[in-house]
Amino acid sequence: MPDYRPRKTLFNPELRRRGIYILPNLFTTAALFSGFFAIVQAMNGRFEIAAVAIFIAMIFDGLDGRVARLTNTQSAFGAEYDSLSDMVSFGAAPALVVYVWALKDMGKLGWIAAFIYCVGAALRLARFNTNIEVVDKRYFQGLPSPAAAALVAGLVWVLIDNEWTGHEARWYAFALTIFAGVTMVTNLRFWSGKSLNLRKSVPFIVVVAIALAFALGSIYTPGMLFALFLAYAVSGYVIAVGDWVNRRKKFARGE
Numbered sequence: 001m002p003d004y005r006p007r008k009t010l011f012n013p014e015l016r017r018r019g020i021y022i023l024p025n026l027f028t029t030a031a032l033f034s035g036f037f038a039i040v041q042a043m044n045g046r047f048e049i050a051a052v053a054i055f056i057a058m059i060f061d062g063l064d065g066r067v068a069r070l071t072n073t074q075s076a077f078g079a080e081y082d083s084l085s086d087m088v089s090f091g092a093a094p095a096l097v098v099y100v101w102a103l104k105d106m107g108k109l110g111w112i113a114a115f116i117y118c119v120g121a122a123l124r125l126a127r128f129n130t131n132i133e134v135v136d137k138r139y140f141q142g143l144p145s146p147a148a149a150a151l152v153a154g155l156v157w158v159l160i161d162n163e164w165t166g167h168e169a170r171w172y173a174f175a176l177t178i179f180a181g182v183t184m185v186t187n188l189r190f191w192s193g194k195s196l197n198l199r200k201s202v203p204f205i206v207v208v209a210i211a212l213a214f215a216l217g218s219i220y221t222p223g224m225l226f227a228l229f230l231a232y233a234v235s236g237y238v239i240a241v242g243d244w245v246n247r248r249k250k251f252a253r254g255e
Contacts, residue, residue: 021073027064028078028085031057035089038153042097047166050097051157055225057089058146083125090149091121095177098152102166102173110170113177117152120181121145127185139189143236147190147229148180154226161222180233188236 034057041050064082068074095118103110124145131141155176159169166173217224 020077021068021071021075023071024064024068024073024078025081027060027067028082031060031064031089032085034060035085035093038089038093039096042093042100047097047101047156048160050093051153051160054089054093054097054149054153057093058150061086061089061146079129083129086125086145087122090145091118091125094149094152095121098156098173098177101156101160102170103177105167106170106174109174113174113181117148117177117181120184121148124148124184138192140192142186142188143180143183143190143233145184147232148184150225150229151180151233152177154222154229157222158226183233183236186236189239190232190236191239 034053038050038053038057041047041053061082064078068078095114098117099110099114103114106113124142127141152173155169155173159172
């Protein structure tokens, strides 16, 4: 007996209603463009501009999810698109920028370090997408890829600003690139900031500290950003040591 049910074609009205939300995906596209722009600038030898473009991609990446939640426009398409954008902006772009600037003269060691970072970002994003419903929302599992990208791009920006050449910085870049790539795939916990309640009142000293941070950042922005993300990358190891010490104390007390 022939089946007269409507087929799912492009002309099916049921399919035409399934569009995408434009506002959050505009921010995701802007983040993707910034990552691609960083790659283009690195290929043209403008490494400082490439590093700044990666930081700009971080801003857009932080906005797309928040805009989606504020406007209630979350979607599966948006989540997948965001992951692909992150892989370009925080996986491929930082690896290529640091490789072309400092690592390519190291031969195999150079491209292996860049690949370790790149595959670390891919694995970190894949694990995040599969574990998003089961992990503690207060913490990230492994260093987030935007923070890892900021660490690598920050190193490039700071050293170029201090007139270092890529050849002079190659071993520092090699070590930090591997450190960032490996830290992304560890089980270390990193504070996510999602438990922060911006509507809650805070002591006056907190406002003063924020104003001071902005003032210090304006004095030397590259150094401030690099120091901030380096401290964040180390914080996961500090938390791990603290957890280990607490477990030892509980074991000693027989708990």
